[in-house]
Amino acid sequence: MSEDHSHEPRWKHDGVRVIKGDRLDSNTAQTPGMFRQAAINHARVGAQKIWAGTVSIQPDAKTGVHHHGALESVIYVVSGKARMRWGDRLEFVAEAGPGDFIFVPPYVPHQEINADPEQPLQCVLVRSDNEAVVVNIDDVEPVEKPEEVYWVDPIHKAP
Secondary structure, three states: OOOOOOOOOOOOOOOOOOOOHHHOEOOOOOOOOEEEEEEEOHHHHOOOOOEEEEEEEOOOOEOOOEEOOOOOEEEEEEEOOEEEEEOOOOOEEEEEOOOOEEEEOOOOOEEEEEOOOOOOEEEEEEEOOOOOOOEEOOOOOOOOOOEEOOOOEOOEOOO
16 A cells, blocks of 8 residues: 655655665675765665765775776765776876865776775765666786876865
């Protein structure tokens, strides 16, 4: 028997939703070395165009090499020190800390690394579709000499 919501205000069940931090869903695509939890997706809130959640990477841990298909990703670093490697051979590298945003374009092979040997890396993750897509890549050659790519923005100048 379905509930009759006809007497309730229009937006009560179709309006703003608050997802409590202790109610996230770990039943989502995972990559070795990281723990993702969904907050916003189609199944949970009916999201049509975005996915959002958290990711935790243990101290000194490195994820497997992966990409997210056609999705764009934004990572916001809450705490810890993130090191990102990307490219066909993960030859590029940049770091980000608390308050920094990271943008990962579609199909870019990358690896997230917790650059802190003592503290977990905690991030908020947002993607441009309602379901998480993770394509793990197992055949990337190890990096020989990484090329440093400096985090340059209005407050961080190139050295």
